[in-house]
Amino acid sequence: MLYLEVPFSQKELAKQQGARWDPLKKKWYIPDADNIDLSLFQAWLPLTEIMPEIMPDLQPGLVGDSDFSNPNRAEKNSLSLSQLLSQVQIKLQSQFPKAIWVRAEIANLNERRGHIYLELSENNDQGQTLANCRAMIWASTADSLLAQFEKTTGSTLKDGQKVLVQAQVNFHEKFGFSLVIQDIDPSFTLGEIEANLIAIRQRLIKEGVYQANKQRELARDFFRIAVISPPNAAGLGDFRAEADRLQHLNLCEFVYFHSAFQGEQVRDEMLAAFEAFDALHQKNAFDALVIIRGGGAKLDLNPLNQYELAKALCAMPIPVLTGIGHERDNTILDEVAHTRFDTPSKVINGIWQQISQQAKRAVDNWQRIESGALQRLQNATAHLSQLKQQLEHNQARSFSYWQHQLAPLFAQIQSRSQQQLGQNKVRLDSLIAQVYRQAKQPIARLKTDLLAHQQQVEASAKKAVIFYRQQSQQTLSFILSSGPQTQLKRGFAMAKTDANQPISSAQQAAKLNEFSLQFTDGELRVRPVQSQSNKTH
Missing domain, CATH: 2.40.50.140 (Nucleic acid-binding proteins)
Structure with a gap:
């Protein structure tokens, strides 16, 4: 087993050549070094394996089992550094x-x-x-x-x-x-940096979104701005020094979102910041989105050159202002943003100028409005005064004229009204007398018929009461005559058990040893006697 010095970036190549990974020592190794061509692994062989090959002219015994216990021999077999x-x-x-x-x-x-x-x-x-x-x-x-x-x-x-x-x-x-x-x-x-920039740029141009944010109309005045930056960026302090003054004066509100601008987490944190910004923008719209960082090495800015970030910035619903680096630094986010500033300080200065210019423009407009309104007010007051005088004069003339015209008409109307009122009064009295006479005759007839019907109803009701009273008495007498005492008086008897329950059949009585017979004048205890036919059976 021969261990290798394999860089992380070359691990796949070493694996393809036949190397294996030792998880305990965390190193790659050749499992069977004696049967494998070591030239395949020459770039990763440790120095002890290379030494015999790069020193073919060394004397025997210099490497390996040399006896260094003998100082003279060790010195004799040694090499100078230059050699x-x-x-x-x-x-x-x-x-x-x-x-x-x-x-x-x-x-x-x-x-x-x-x-x-x-x-x-x-x-x-x-x-x-x-x-x-x-x-x-x-x-x-x-x-x-x-x-x-x-x-x-x-x-x-x-x-x-x-x-x-x-x-x-x-x-x-x-x-x-x-x-x-x-x-x-x-x-x-330019390696991954510039090649990546070119690839992203061409892709965004092909998709037709490269100039999308630049085509957004920049607000004439800023009232609410979102800011994305690293939490401890040096440029953020410069930016906030001026931004806080604007917010303290209630001229513009700044809402801050934080994201990493370096390292592997840039993409996820930046997209999360974009989502948080969009959520607040939907509830209460912003006028602009500012992305700031401050200066740094070009390699430090490379994590910002990602397609997902650039496309998300192109799709922003409002203009994006960037102040990510210095003049010599440029990222794809700077390219697709609406406006690029060299530094965060220049971003806030640009916002200051926009607000100041708009404020000056508003003051000028107000002064023009005030002056124009005052002039119009004076003109309107003079015109109204003239109209008032003219109206009062015309009103007096019209009143006099119509007063003269209406006096004879009023007298004529009054005379004719009194005449019509007298005639209508006589006619109304006659109509009232006629209505009274016509209404009195049918009322008398109806009153007579009503009395006759009342008498007839009273007679019918009395007859019905007498009839139903007799019927009820007969029914009650019948019911009373059908009771047990009445039947007993007629010569009937009623058989009862000891529990005072009626016996309704001979079969039921035959099953009892003894039972009672009730007569109208008392009871007798009896015992059932079986018939001859029952005995034979």
């Missing part, structure tokens, strides 16, 4: 005789005397550094390589870019390991 590093140099040159293509990220870049010195690195998904080394572009090729790279990608070579370079492996006894860059592939462009 060891020279052997390493020879071995590397033999293993990498030609330039190879290498993928890496530029961690640092400097220019001295026309030469470009770089620090290349490789990080895993958790941001841990897996490898780094020095590299350089000599002045003889630097100008042509950088010019071609900038022409193709539209960007200069700078920190934070992931590049694909053709490099010659170089090792120096004094300066150590480095790469001499001979060519740069422009198609690799």
